[in-house]
Amino acid sequence: MMLTLLRLALVPALLLASPFARGAAQTPAYDLLLRHGRIIDGSGNPWYVADVAVQGDVIVRIAPLITDSAARVIDVRGQAITPGFIDIHTHARRGIFDVPTADNYVRQGVTTVLEGPDGSSPLPLAPFLARLDSLPRSVNIGSFIGQGSVREAVIGSVNRHATPAEIGRMRELVEQGMRDGGFGLSSGLFYVPGTFTPTEEVIELARAAGRLGGSYISHMRDEASGLVASVEETIRIGEEGGLPTQLTHHKAIGPANWGLSVQTLKLVDEARARGVDATIDQYPYTASSTSVQAALLPAWAQEGGRAEVRQRLAEPATRARIKTETERLLRTERGGGDPARVVIASCSWAPSLAGRNLAEIARTRGLEPSIENAAETALWIVEQGGCQGIFHAIDEADVERIMKHPATMIASDGEVPVFGQGNPHPRSYGTFARVLGVYVRERRLLSLEEAVRKMTSFPAQRLGLPDRGLLREGMKADITVFDPATVKDEATFEQPHRYATGFALVVVNGQIVYQDGAMTAARPGRVLYGPALACPGGCAQTQTHAGSVK
Ligand SMILES: [Zn+2]
Numbered sequence: 001m002m003l004t005l006l007r008l009a010l011v012p013a014l015l016l017a018s019p020f021a022r023g024a025a026q027t028p029a030y031d032l033l034l035r036h037g038r039i040i041d042g043s044g045n046p047w048y049v050a051d052v053a054v055q056g057d058v059i060v061r062i063a064p065l066i067t068d069s070a071a072r073v074i075d076v077r078g079q080a081i082t083p084g085f086i087d088i089h090t091h092a093r094r095g096i097f098d099v100p101t102a103d104n105y106v107r108q109g110v111t112t113v114l115e116g117p118d119g120s121s122p123l124p125l126a127p128f129l130a131r132l133d134s135l136p137r138s139v140n141i142g143s144f145i146g147q148g149s150v151r152e153a154v155i156g157s158v159n160r161h162a163t164p165a166e167i168g169r170m171r172e173l174v175e176q177g178m179r180d181g182g183f184g185l186s187s188g189l190f191y192v193p194g195t196f197t198p199t200e201e202v203i204e205l206a207r208a209a210g211r212l213g214g215s216y217i218s219h220m221r222d223e224a225s226g227l228v229a230s231v232e233e234t235i236r237i238g239e240e241g242g243l244p245t246q247l248t249h250h251k252a253i254g255p256a257n258w259g260l261s262v263q264t265l266k267l268v269d270e271a272r273a274r275g276v277d278a279t280i281d282q283y284p285y286t287a288s289s290t291s292v293q294a295a296l297l298p299a300w301a302q303e304g305g306r307a308e309v310r311q312r313l314a315e316p317a318t319r320a321r322i323k324t325e326t327e328r329l330l331r332t333e334r335g336g337g338d339p340a341r342v343v344i345a346s347c348s349w350a351p352s353l354a355g356r357n358l359a360e361i362a363r364t365r366g367l368e369p370s371i372e373n374a375a376e377t378a379l380w381i382v383e384q385g386g387c388q389g390i391f392h393a394i395d396e397a398d399v400e401r402i403m404k405h406p407a408t409m410i411a412s413d414g415e416v417p418v419f420g421q422g423n424p425h426p427r428s429y430g431t432f433a434r435v436l437g438v439y440v441r442e443r444r445l446l447s448l449e450e451a452v453r454k455m456t457s458f459p460a461q462r463l464g465l466p467d468r469g470l471l472r473e474g475m476k477a478d479i480t481v482f483d484p485a486t487v488k489d490e491a492t493f494e495q496p497h498r499y500a501t502g503f504a505l506v507v508v509n510g511q512i513v514y515q516d517g518a519m520t521a522a523r524p525g526r527v528l529y530g531p532a533l534a535c536p537g538g539c540a541q542t543q544t545h546a547g548s549v550k
Pocket of ligand 1: 118219249413
């Protein structure tokens with residue numbers, strides 16, 4: 001945090017130079033003053049009582065009693081003041097252009113979201129970031145570079161090794177992505193085409209991202225029966241790739257695999273003990289969400305595009321082979337052994353299926369809800385065009401064990417839903433509030449300070465954002481105020497479109513975006529650029545450090 005110290009030293013100079021400096025006649029000393037808050041600064045330290053003063057987009061003063069005038073004074077007595085939450089794994093591009101206020105995130109205290117997870121990102125990154133930059137938004141946003149997107153662009157969605165020339169081309173795309181402002185390389189080795197990638201190829205690309213200051217974040221190859229081997233692979237990629245590595249939305253899927261987090265956390269501890277910078281993120285739910293096809297069809301059946309998948313399903317012998325695998329996945333993995341555990345989230349071709357489970361859908365098709373008939377129904381769904389699903393196959397004990405680990409941060413894996421549309425996973429609306437309400441207040445699994453650390457300074461540190469994630473003088477004024485006694489996730493699997501409650505105020509870059517139950521008209525969110533940004537078109541504004549805002 002040497003950079004932070006440097007910035008602290010700059011603060012008095014800034015104050016003197018500013019036309020709003022204290023002492024200027026008739027001009028309030030500050031733009032915003034939050035008084036009598038319980039400061040949870042994001043470091044994990046115990047809370048303390050102080051006032052917080054903001055000027056422009058910067059926290060300029062934190063002190064027990066600030067008496068200078070401010071354009072706006074808000075008494076937040078009894079409530080917690082924390083840094084705005086930083087969500088390192090989101091699919092925000094699903095929806096951010098329709099709902100640029102990202103109400104579902106802001107209303108649970110999130111001020112920064114990262115895109116491009118699970119191996120999937122826009123490519124090239126620069127036009128996407130430029131498009132975001134021109135969209136007035138409530139939240140800050142940045143992106144990873146998706147390994148699957150890179151591979152798809154170079155060799156397509158095929159199951160084969162890449163040639164050295166192709167790997168060279170992929171490396172160039174990763175380097176370009178980093179120079180465009182990416183924060184590192186994400187992978188989705190569970191998905192097509194990531195699943196066709198040998199570990200060595202991922203390491204080659206990870207190395208390229210790491211050389212430019214990026215980190216690696218992975219939706220691992222297998223979160224069910226192959227979980228332990230997948231964690232070993234993720235650690236190996238960080239170790240041999242020479243960059244920080246993160247197990248994203250860490251979980252153990254399927255009853256047969258419950259409890260494996262004991263082993264996986266031990267692997268992370270051992271890796272860290274020998275100097276591998278391995279970390280974890282997690283959402284606080286016992287269900288996952290992805291497409292029915294990705295979850296319930298074997299990878300080999302998903303090679304190529306949709307036409308090829310349908311062709312395989314139309315060929316009786318191949319269909320039978322796929323169905324046998326789908327039955328196994330329903331019995332022991334994402335299906336959790338019961339078709340009722342698989343719930344449809346959304347289907348573009350049949351919106352009425354949202355909220356219904358595979359057993360119910362089988363019945364409406366005149367089938368007994370056996371595993372075999374559920375498999376048949378799943379294949380039918382894929383043939384019709386596929387659906388997003390929710391899979392209730394995670395054990396609470398694993399959720400708690402992973403959450404308690406000091407190297408675990410909180411991330412939603414959510415999206416920006418259009419309010420009321422479809423049946424999304426409640427994590428989009430409730431992740432951060434749920435950790436604070438259920439795991440901190442009700443179960444006392446974590447202290448409030450530790451939970452806030454996992455939502456603020458820890459992801460900021462991982463991303464290399466030196467000016468966010470802590471409440472300190474000189475940091476960007478991303479601030480969340482909530483009542484620890486009432487904060488609550490209201491979204492459920494049955495009724496996901498419910499905003500979290502207990503949040504009083506959310507500030508992004510010094511401007512209030514949410515206050516007392518309503519979004520404001522402010523759109524202060526910025527695009528955040530990663531460590532290697534090469535200032536496309538010339539550096540008009542001085543870059544003071546990596547990760548700064550352009
Ligand atoms: Zn994922």
